[in-house]
Amino acid sequence: MSSQRSAEDVIPLRTATRAWFLISLQTFGGPAGQIAVMQRTLVDENRWIGQQRFLFALSYCTLLPGPEAQQLATYVGWLLNGLRGALVAGILFVLPGVVAMLGLSVVYVAYGDTTVLDGLFLGLGPAVVAIVVQAVLRVAGRGLRHPALVAIAVASFVALSVFGVAFPVVVAVAAAVGWTLGRTLPGFALPPAALPDEGPAPLVPDDALHVERPSSRRSAAVLAAGLALWATPVVVAALLLGRQSILVDQGLFFGGTAVVSFGGAYAVLAFVAQRAVEVYGWLAPGEMVRGLALAETTPGPLVMVVQFVAFVGAYRDPGALDPWVAAVLAALLTTWVTFVPSFVFILLGAPYVERLRGNRSLAAALSGITAAVVGVIASLALYFAVHTLFAETTLVGPGPLSLDLPRLDTVRWDAVAMAVLGFGLVFGARWSVLRTLGVCALVGLTIGVVRSVV
Numbered sequence: 338m339s340s341q342r343s344a345e346d347v348i349p350l351r352t353a354t355r356a357w358f359l360i361s362l363q364t365f366g367g368p369a370g371q372i373a374v375m376q377r378t379l380v381d382e383n384r385w386i387g388q389q390r391f392l393f394a395l396s397y398c399t400l401l402p403g404p405e406a407q408q409l410a411t412y413v414g415w416l417l418n419g420l421r422g423a424l425v426a427g428i429l430f431v432l433p434g435v436v437a438m439l440g441l442s443v444v445y446v447a448y449g450d451t452t453v454l455d456g457l458f459l460g461l462g463p464a465v466v467a468i469v470v471q472a473v474l475r476v477a478g479r480g481l482r483h484p485a486l487v488a489i490a491v492a493s494f495v496a497l498s499v500f501g502v503a504f505p506v507v508v509a510v511a512a513a514v515g516w517t518l519g520r521t522l523p524g525f526a527l528p529p530a531a532l533p534d535e536g537p538a539p540l541v542p543d544d545a546l547h548v549e550r551p552s553s554r555r556s557a558a559v560l561a562a563g564l565a566l567w568a569t570p571v572v573v574a575a576l577l578l579g580r581q582s583i584l585v586d587q588g589l590f591f592g593g594t595a596v597v598s599f600g601g602a603y604a605v606l607a608f609v610a611q612r613a614v615e616v617y618g619w620l621a622p623g624e625m626v627r628g629l630a631l632a633e634t635t636p637g638p639l640v641m642v643v644q645f646v647a648f649v650g651a652y653r654d655p656g657a658l659d660p661w662v663a664a665v666l667a668a669l670l671t672t673w674v675t676f677v678p679s680f681v682f683i684l685l686g687a688p689y690v691e692r693l694r695g696n697r698s699l700a701a702a703l704s705g706i707t708a709a710v711v712g713v714i715a716s717l718a719l720y721f722a723v724h725t726l727f728a729e730t731t732l733v734g735p736g737p738l739s740l741d742l743p744r745l746d747t748v749r750w751d752a753v754a755m756a757v758l759g760f761g762l763v764f765g766a767r768w769s770v771l772r773t774l775g776v777c778a779l780v781g782l783t784i785g786v787v788r789s790v791v
Contacts, residue, residue, distance in 0.1 A: 348417050350418045350425070353418050353426075354425050356378060356379075357410070357429040357430070358429055359378070360378055360410070360429075360430070361429045361432060361636065361637075362433055362636060363636070363770045363774065364430065364433070364434070364636040364638075365461060365464075365468070365635070368404070368639075368713075368714070369469040370468050371406035371407075371410075371430075372395065372406055373469065373471055373476075373770070374770055375391075375406070376391065376475055377475075377770070381475075384537055384538070384540065385540050386413060386416065386539055386540070386541045387541065390416070390542070391413070392476075392707045393694060393703060393707075394409055394413060394416070395710060396706040396707045396710060397703070398683075399508060399706055399709075400508065400706070401679075401686075402595065402596055402678070403598055403675075403676075404638035404639075404676075404679065406638060407430045407637075408427075408682065410426045410430040411680055412687055413426060414426025415684065423680065424680070427680055427683075430637065430638075431637050432637075433635075434632075434637020434638065434641045435637070438632065438641050438642075438644045438668075439644065439648070439665070439669075441631050441635065442644065442645050442648040442649065442664070442668065446649060446664065456781050456782050456783070456784050456789075457778055457782045458631075459751060459781035459784060459785060460755055460778045461777060461781065462752065463725055463752045463755035463756035463758075464756070464759035464762075464773055464777035465725075465774075466722045466759060466760075467760040467764070468759070471763055471764070473711070476714060477490065477711045477715075481708060481711060483522075483704075485522070486708040487708070489511050489514060489709055490708045490711040490712040490715070491712065492712070493507050493709040493711075493716075494715045494716050495712075496712075497713060498719055507709055507713070508706055508709055510709075511708060511709035512702040512706050513702075513705070515701045515704045515708070516701050516702040518701060519697060519698060519700070519701020519704070549688055550692075551692060556685055559681065559684045560681065563677065563681035563684070563685070566677055567674060567677040568592075570670050570673055571584075571585060571670070578656060578657065578658070582656050583650060583651050583655075583656060584667050586617065587670065587671050588670050591609075591643050591647070591671045591674050591675050592674035592678075594643075595675045596678050609646065613625065613646050613650070619649060619650025619653075620646060620649045620650060620653075625646070628645035628646060628649075631645060641672075644671055645668075646671075647664075647670070647671035651664045651667030725749075725752055725756070726748065726752050727747050727748060727749065755781060758777060758780065759777055762777075
């Protein structure tokens with residue numbers, strides 16, 4: 338029986354805000370790690386949202402341009418507390434990453450020596466591998482309810498990791514296969530009747546309807562406000578500094594990229610790297626690699642690397658501004674135009690998507706996408722693991738990974754040791770994500786300090 342009860346009646350915003358803040362401190366490891374943290378906190382521990390509701394929202398966010406994990410947080414925040422909840426969840430999700438990346442950018446430009454930071458990242462990166470693997474196992478165990486879904490997940494993983502098939506193509510094919518199977522296999526998109534109850538009923542059950550109904554008036558208001566907020570900083574920069582200012586160039590480039598960034602973080606970052614290095618000359622190729630490494634080992638979406646790109650570029654070409662002022666303004670402006678569209682996409686589309694959850698054909702298509710998402714998370718996990726445990730020179734080939742196995746002489750044995758520690762803490766001691774990251778970061782930092790002294 339469907340329920341019309343609003344989650345705003347049962348989850349105080351203050352309680353939700355505290356939870357989103359704690360989640361924001363654990364969002365390491367890219368989309369896979371971030372989804373893992375939300376899965377554990379929202380679905381497994383707090384029981385605020387049902388598993389199928391969580392996967393449905395994730396499938397919808399996968400279809401959108403932009404960082405899907407941040408959009409998922411915004412969507413769930415909207416389910417829990419409406420507009421205020423969406424803003425709190427979405428902003429807190431990226432805030433620690435903004436602060437961390439801004440601080441690291443300052444250190445990089447000021448000193449150009451990140452020896453101690455390398456030690457810190459030595460501890461965090463391999464630990465994230467264990468957390469991501471845990472996410473793959475949990476999401477796969479609960480999202481792949483039919484053998485056909487397992488096949489879709491495996492095929493998506495192979496297509497992405499081995500053959501380098503474009504992410505939108507994988508999602509489109511998975512949706513088509515899911516829709517077809519939904520018409521030929523009764524019950525394909527439904528959870529098994531005998532699915533065991535693993536805890537108390539979630540506060541937002543899988544069949545609940547959100548009280549906020551879609552309307553053309555509401556959609557027009559959201560779109561108008563979103564476009565105004567998105568464009569205002571770039572317009573102000575153009576009026577005060579002139580069209581030739583690097584802040585305007587970066588605002589237009591990164592703002593445009595934000596609305597066409599289908600295909601996940603790695604797909605869009607390849608485009609950003611090519612344009613930022615070869616077209617605009619904001620930074621050198623090696624610096625783009627350094628920026629990506631920083632983004633992979635700081636909380637928040639991987640696309641946060643654009644903040645590093647903007648900071649370095651504006652510092653070196655500040656125009657009439659002080660270099661440090663230009664760099665900070667560029668970093669903040671770029672962050673703004675990158676993430677505002679994500680809020681608009683969710684607030685605009687979520688009410689309509691919620692009303693379509695009962696549509697069997699849509700449910701079947703989204704079940705196919707959910708299975709593909711499992712393959713995507715597994716692909717990102719493998720990509721991240723190889724980037725972490727092996728030297729970067731081993732990563733060649735048409736897909737994220739080479740068809741040839743990395744050579745043993747490129748193994749980073751210190752990272753392997755840290756990964757073993759991470760797996761032991763996560764799977765053996767069953768420590769929390771935050772506690773595991775804290776211990777591994779401390780161990781890696783100690784190693785970095787010792788190396789710098791020796």
